[in-house]
Amino acid sequence: DAGVIQSPRHEVTEMGQEVTLRCKPISGHNSLFWYRQTMMRGLELLIYFNNNVPIDDSGMPEDRFSAKMPNASFSTLKIQPSEPRDSAVYFCASSSRLAGGLLYEQYFGPGTRLTVT
Amino acid sequence: GESVGLHLPTLSVQEGDNSIINCAYSNSASDYFIWYKQESGKGPQFIIDIRSNMDKRQGQRVTVLLNKTVKHLSLQIAATQPGDSAVYFCAENMDTGRRALTFGSGTRLQVQP
Numbered sequence: 222d223a224g225v226i227q228s229p230r231h232e233v234t235e236m237g238q239e240v241t242l243r244c245k246p247i248s249g250h251n252s253l254f255w256y257r258q259t260m261m262r263g264l265e266l267l268i269y270f271n272n273n274v275p276i277d278d279s280g281m282p283e284d285r286f287s288a289k290m291p292n293a294s295f296s297t298l299k300i301q302p303s304e305p306r307d308s309a310v311y312f313c314a315s316s317s318r319l320a321g322g323l324l325y326e327q328y329f330g331p332g333t334r335l336t337v338t
Numbered sequence: 339g340e341s342v343g344l345h346l347p348t349l350s351v352q353e354g355d356n357s358i359i360n361c362a363y364s365n366s367a368s369d370y371f372i373w374y375k376q377e378s379g380k381g382p383q384f385i386i387d388i389r390s391n392m393d394k395r396q397g398q399r400v401t402v403l404l405n406k407t408v409k410h411l412s413l414q415i416a417a418t419q420p421g422d423s424a425v426y427f428c429a430e431n432m433d434t435g436r437r438a439l440t441f442g443s444g445t446r447l448q449v450q451p
Contacts (some may be wrong), residue, residue, distance in 0.1 A: 227423055239447050266438050314382075326372055326387055327372075327439065328384065329381030329382045331380060
């Protein structure tokens with residue numbers, strides 16, 4: 222298995238532009254998570270999906286951020302319009318669930334380093 | 339809670355020594371804990387996990403200890419190697435209804451050859 226795949230690995234854009242980050246989870250995993258990592262705030266959960274349905278988006282900073290999961294093998298995180306304070310590394314992770322809904326370990330992708338100038 | 343910020347606590351050890359990385363977690367109701375290792379430029383990598391009905395779990399060269407009385411988690415690495423140099427994060431499932439992980443701020447482990 223190739224693991225969690227994220228694209229692009231690096232993105233540099235100007236303030237005000239739309240940014241779309243992509244993620245392909247591990248095949249067979251039914252939970253997908255988007256995280257943001259910065260030096261000041263560490264690793265923060267933005268949103269997670271279970272069986273393609275958004276379960277908790279309370280970590281999404283504001284309306285400029287949106288995430289979709291149209292099918293079990295693909296998810297996007299969109300920022301529109303982007304701002305310099307959005308500069309961070311964005312990670313996607315996936316996991317499977319044990320019977321009974323118990324949480325299982327999350328496998329992280331390599332991340333997308335976003336720089337907004 | 340908020341992360342520490344720019345200056346991660348750092349543990350420096352000699353190659354071959356044992357390392358102990360500590361973590362204080364937030365919620366006494368948390369039922370699941372994970373240790374992750376993050377090398378520079380990479381995503382966090384799963385090391386070992388433990389559920390709240392256990393107080394110790396061993397893997398290959400690693401042991402996790404859970405003390406629920408004082409809400410403390412530790413990661414022990416035996417015979418530390420240069421390849422163990424990384425930032426280590428503990429994570430807890432703080433809200434069992436939410437089924438998501440909350441990460442600590444991390445500890446940098448530096449292994450001196």
